[in-house]
Amino acid sequence: MRRAQFGAENGSNGEWKRQGNRFTDRISRASDSSPGEGPDDQGRWPVEPGRYRLVVSLACPWAHRSVIVRRLLGLDDAISLAVVDPIRDEQGWRFTLDPDDRDPVLGIQYLSEAYLRTDPSYDGRVTVPAIVDTVTGLVVTNDYPQITLDLSTEWVDHHQAGAPQLIPDDRAEMDQLIEEIYRDVNNGVYRCGFATEQEAYEAAYDALFARLDALEERLQGRDYLLGDTLREVDVRLFTTLVRFDAVYHGHFKANRNKLTEFPNLWAYARRLYQHEGFGETVDFDQIKRHYYVTHNTINPTGIVPKGPDPEVWTHVD
Numbered sequence: 001m002r003r004a005q006f007g008a009e010n011g012s013n014g015e016w017k018r019q020g021n022r023f024t025d026r027i028s029r030a031s032d033s034s035p036g037e038g039p040d041d042q043g044r045w046p047v048e049p050g051r052y053r054l055v056v057s058l059a060c061p062w063a064h065r066s067v068i069v070r071r072l073l074g075l076d077d078a079i080s081l082a083v084v085d086p087i088r089d090e091q092g093w094r095f096t097l098d099p100d101d102r103d104p105v106l107g108i109q110y111l112s113e114a115y116l117r118t119d120p121s122y123d124g125r126v127t128v129p130a131i132v133d134t135v136t137g138l139v140v141t142n143d144y145p146q147i148t149l150d151l152s153t154e155w156v157d158h159h160q161a162g163a164p165q166l167i168p169d170d171r172a173e174m175d176q177l178i179e180e181i182y183r184d185v186n187n188g189v190y191r192c193g194f195a196t197e198q199e200a201y202e203a204a205y206d207a208l209f210a211r212l213d214a215l216e217e218r219l220q221g222r223d224y225l226l227g228d229t230l231r232e233v234d235v236r237l238f239t240t241l242v243r244f245d246a247v248y249h250g251h252f253k254a255n256r257n258k259l260t261e262f263p264n265l266w267a268y269a270r271r272l273y274q275h276e277g278f279g280e281t282v283d284f285d286q287i288k289r290h291y292y293v294t295h296n297t298i299n300p301t302g303i304v305p306k307g308p309d310p311e312v313w314t315h316v317d
């Protein structure tokens, strides 16, 4: 077996299997708790503007979703944002972008401090995004798929006027797409990059590009995946597409095509990039440094590529 980036998450055939999310409490309008209290007996924390802190890395596609949705819904004042350094050290995500290397609100230097305060026996990867309670310092959730859905449904009283309805009334079609895109694209690029056997890599590569071909076709004549309205699924696809040529194409060997070579997907990704709430949340420098520096089994030299030129996202023909 070749050396794996995250060995505990590789199966016997060299395929990458992502770890589960450990903290799955929710912040919910249905919580029986009063403001300032912890979760009710069903793990539901009260919705309270100003109370929770969303901890993200701007490099991370799963965290990036929550940054975009928070912005689109106008929740910036209701839920504060903590941004970790894109480069982890042996102790993981750290707040070295802040004065004194400490998150100014939580008072911690490492995200792992909040994880261990919540579960002293936690021994999995400490991941972003995570929502941390500023009253107790406990992690409420690191369940990234649920985090963005709950920003839409549970924080509705605090959305800005005119906020997009990211979740359609009938969710069946979107949920199906979300599942396919997660498996083959969002997580598919990781399955390419973290595979440790040729066959596992090729299977992930084939599924990825088959799905991108299908999405390319789907976007013919449509502005968004579900028609003419921006939805949660568009946010989820965007955070992978925006990293594609800069990282996944080279670093994860997802290189049948570049994103720029799919006419509809490229036009769609650029349309989203230029939509309020998207482009301003993209930090290519942090994205590239995170992947190329921290995955030292894939890129032992730690050299960060200079290209591609991010200008392609904004230039006008």
Ligand SMILES: N[C@@H](CCC(=O)N[C@@H](CS)C(=O)NCC(=O)O)C(=O)O
Residues within 6 Å of the ligand: 018, 019, 020, 021, 057, 059, 060, 061, 062, 092, 125, 126, 127, 128, 129, 142, 144
């Ligand atoms: N919570 C999920 C998804 C979130 C995730 O993978 N975040 C990455 C950054 S993109 C992370 O925090 N990784 C920390 C690590 O690998 O130690 C997981 O456990 O895989």
